[in-house]
Amino acid sequence: MSFQVHHDMTAPLSHYFIYTGHNSYLTGNQLSSDCSEVPIVKALQRGVRVIELDLWPGSSKDEILVLHGRTLTTPVPLIKCLKSIRDYAFSSSPYPVIITLEDHLRPDLQSKVAEMVTQTFGGMLYYPESDSLVQFPSPESLKHRIIISTKPPKEYLESNGIKQKGALSPGGRNSSEEDEEASGIPDHTAELEADDRSNSDQDDADLTDCDNKSGQLGAPAYKRLITIHAGKPKGQLKDALKVAVDKVRRLSLSEQELEKAATTNGTDVVRFTQNNILRIYPKGTRITSSNYKPLVGWMHGAQMIAFNMQGYGKSLWLMHGMFRANGGCGYLKKPDFLMEKGPNNEVFDPKIKLAVTKTLKVKVYLGDGWRLDFSHTHFDSYSPPDFYTKVYIVGAPADAAKKKTKIIEDNWSPAWNQEFTFPLTVPELALLRIEVREYDMSEKDDFGGQTCLPVSDLRPGIRSVPLHDKKGEKLKNVRLLVGFQFV
Template sequence: MGSYKKDKHRPSPLPESSNSNKDEMGSYNYKMFNLFNRKFKITEAEPPKDVKQLFSKFSNGGSHMTADQLRRFLVLHQDELDCTLADAQKIVEEVINRRHHLTRYSRHSLNLDDFFHFLLYDDLNGPITSQVHNDMTAPLAQYFIYTGHNSYLTGNQLSSDCSEVPIVKALQRGVRVIELDLWPGSAKDEILVLHGRTLTTPVPLIKCLKSIRDYAFASSPYPVIITLEDHLTPELQAKVAEMVTQTFGGMLYYPESDSLLQFPSPESLKHRIIISTKPPKEYLESSGIKRKGPLSPGGRNSSEEDDEASGIPYHTAELEADDRSDSDQDDVDLTDCDNKSGQLGAPGYKRLITIHAGKPKGCLKDALKVAADKVRRLSLSEQELEKAAATNGTDVVRFTQNNILRIYPKGTRITSSNYKPIVGWMHGAQMIAFNMQGYGKSLWLMHGMFRANGGCGYLKKPDFLLEKGPNNEVFDPKTKLPVTKTLNVKVYLGDGWRLDFSHTHFDSYSPPDFYTKVYIVGVPADAAKRKTKIIEDNWSPAWNEEFTFPLTVPELALLRVEVQEYDMSDKDDFGGQTCLPVLDLRPGIRSVPLHDKKGEKLKNVRLLMGFQFV
């Protein structure tokens, strides 16, 4: 039955062993209005009909499945064409060891329950491929890159602490682009990382650099890109160059020439760290601002991201008219910088820059012009991207075929929320910069997108974003495309909540009433939402419902899954979520682990789902 009004001071999730209100008969007791108890029997998840039929089919009607029979199931039904008998034997041994530890030496095959539990083990039967499978030898501009925004912030954009800790967490998750804002400290030669013109507390640059050095390749061997928003004098830029070279040593890559005709590949930059920023020049001169006195985090010498975040208008009389853009501080006139940086900046600092950030002065269309003799990075705010997508969509696609486009959140996102990333991906933008310490469904999509390609942080862009036609035409994101794939999704059952949560976490008076929502997130033509029925009073709900999703651009489609617990008198409760890249889904019946609202994997909660492409 539907949940009653619940106690809002619910306990936190409990560890696996904590079932304090479970009696010896395998039941949960719920106290009703402090007057009487309601007893609900704990039911274990049972194999669905499809699982029983598959077991019977591949065991030839027997009561046990041998390693060779399991191999046939994995090859023919799960489409694991490379599976060998030795692979299947290892799975059998692992399942037996987990489920029959005391008698493992006398068992050599799987019964139906063993087979069912194997399907539920996400480490043995996960939903997506765990290997890097994209071509990693193309230039960096041909990849979507897992990108952080203000990577040093622990919380909101205005008053949270700056720390190396969120940088470490991002790198451990697989993020490949780390952003640092550099400001001079009060002491001589002191360089701090902080969000300028806010109340954020600073962290020394050297701490951040050492953390990047120590954790850069904790989850991926592919290059880490450090984007710098630089508010420093030439003398301090030289100090940064010294700190960077001493900290990273041989890990640091920089090109031999000032201007690259094309970017190097992720494969060629394995275990290397590269720098991206504007070429050095007096910051205020390059921005067209007349200044006197030293740079200061509390002064007027900040990027527009800082101006937006602080709520102070950026467009002041101190700016030249043609410099009044919405882009990052690092978008300066590349031509001027290339000519003058050797005189005004720190030559050692300039030499370390692999990806030059900058744009010509003028309108957005001019900023998106492609130079024949060099490649660069351009930054746009999320609002600027929307404007460009509406008026110059093909220009954006053309620019991103060889150059790098970075999109950053609008300054009003002071709580470190995020925006919808799909517009940037549709136009080929490589760096969709997200607040990784943030929250919300947009961040779930970002997590999901970069679970693809083995979670390495680099995804090869779809061919249609890289190709040119016979008349030099490029893909138009506004074009309506035909359906190219259809994804069938079956939601069998869910399990694990009673191990991860207290028995009253979802409902004070009865077991939970779970249902599952399934979404396709992608280009507008592919967007879809489906929902299962509600299973009442059951910790292990079995839905056995199937949904079909036609897809026009499966390369950019994400399957978002969310479990909710129905409440008849209040907002439904969150029961877990995940987001998966459609083209990396493994066919067959798979275990799908769920995550909490912050994207952390729940210990035991998972769904059993089926995937099939037609």
């Protein structure tokens, strides 16, 4: 694989898949884990470029906290998160960091956020001259810059009813994306932008003249800092995906909404994502911080597939693998077919059956290093391990495949020497997932390491491939010798 940035980085942001975190401040599950700046730092060090913060008012007058509302998660001060982003934003990549805010604040506290953001980031902060952008800037032009994405305050006030008296405390009721996540109740397609939904209590319905004035003062400074406006779609899915001629925006859909959109309005989603940004987030029932299959979003051009980076599992391995491409910089240029338009303005249809354009041959030669990274009784108490390797292609549905080597018994350094062939219709989005297991006759086979590699960045030849543990951390010594060939 190439460890250099080699994609064209001068196109608008909407032309890229962007490494995106969800509830980036959580250390564990969605209901009761601590909120902290530590997972934010870890994500940035891994190359994640989109950090999500949920903002709530604290108990004292000017206090602003980051937490997962209406749950038992313990809060962390916003200023702590902002300083961590400032200090670690470009520790692994020079390309822009986008902070998506889910905002539950009164206008005077929004003004306070504007002040904190401006003072903390200084010259690192980018915001546009005009009120709304006709086209997003490029990653290249935004190197070492931090940008904000949220709803403009005016839309926030309108969506909450003009007479709302500020926002509610975490124990109150102010429906949002967090409502779904905390309750696990599926969302409704008619109300697509979860960030924009509201169901405020009657008790909060009297906005005084004084509050109005503070809103007038607070809103402009906050609004001015927003580069990527979160949209406010109303009505049906098709209407939400309409492309405006004079401005670009961001839309958020849950994983279930995306699946529905892919079934009924696939080409509308592709068309929308050519100029606008689509963010997908996990459904509310994923309280253990698990993740979903990212390929549906990528096949439809969705730039921000928001993942629980503190989570676990095979979906997260795929995310890690995808963003190893392009030097691990966190931005991947979307394949041309997702950006092209035909003579009659037609766009790529993810449902059509495509021809094979490339064939990948993978030869698994041998493996070594387990003896150094695992205790001698880790796999078997009385004999050396019995390793085998599973090789998968994950990508377009037509490309999905699974192969397996033979089991080599009683050997710490197994040699398989087996070759597998994978015909590919969409090699640009194909991921090669490799997992080593140790055969166990009486129990579940033991895990011996895994990796996931973007097929687009594979270099032909025989390569030493390091394996990772279940959390995605690289094992010190375990490696496979693998041959790659394109025909």
